[in-house]
Amino acid sequence: MIFQFQKQFPQLNAYWDRYLPLQKRLEIPAKTKLLEEGVVSHQAIYVEKGCLRTYFNNNGTETTVQFFFEEEGLSSLDSFINNLPSPYTIETIEPSVVYLLSRKHVLQLMEELTYETDFLMMFMKITARRLTHYSGEFISFIRDTPEERYQRLLKERPHIIQRVSQHYIASYLGVSAVHLSRIKSKLAKGHLHF
Incomplete structure (x- = not known):
């Protein structure tokens, strides 16, 4: 979502000031779906507070x-840009405050x-960083074992381990x-190493 760049570009406040009133602010509980898989995305989402996940249905799972998390933006980009059905669902997993801005x-x-x-230039750098991630x-x-992926998550994104339910982390891994x-048990006993 475009407003995640606001702090990085204070010189563009005239733009932000003009578009902020066009956003829709929502205070929503956990398990609120903001976009359903198979539906075209018409809103970009900015997370002020809370946590969201994207997921797809894989034969019932x-x-x-x-x-x-906070200060991150998202949408189902291909759906949003190309007017195609979204390949995944966007859902809150904590009580959240989000802002929606229409595609238009x-x-x-x-x-x-x-x-x-x-x-x-900054937009390209941020996009490249996200694509690299x-x-x-x-x-x-493809390359790493589930154990290695978990250790990488612990090292690089520990806030996920701290805030997200174990069944979502398992699904993610x-x-x-x-x-x-x-x-986790092997790691606690010292049988897995970084």
């Missing part, structure tokens, strides 16, 4: 793709910001909750 307004804002050279996770999912318990 929910498979978690990613987690999003996001595209209008992006068009205006294309004239700001500094913004485009996702490709790293994809490679890790591609293992059962029982398997995750075994991994």
Whole structure:
């Protein structure tokens, strides 16, 4: 979501001030679906407070793709940009405060910001960083064992371990909750090493 860049670009406050009133602020409980798999995304989401996850249905089992926390933005990007059905669901997993901005307004804002050279360069860097993160996770999912993926999560994103329920973490790692318990038990006993 575009407003995650607000703190990084205070010189663009005129844009933020103009578009902030067009957002819809929602205070919502856990387990609130903001987008359903198979539905076209028409809103970009900014997380002010809480935690969201993206997941898809895999033959009746929910498979978690990613987690999003405070000051992060998200949407089902391909769906949002290309008007296609979303491949996944977006759902809160904590009571959350989110802002929604319609596709029409996001595209209008992006068009205006294309004239700001500094913004485009930073936007490209941030996008590249996010793509690098996702490709790293994809490679890790193919190359690494579930134990190695859990250790990497502990090292690089410990806030997920601290805030997210174990069954969602297990789903994210591609293992059962029982398997995750075994991994944690081995780690606690010192049988797994970084």
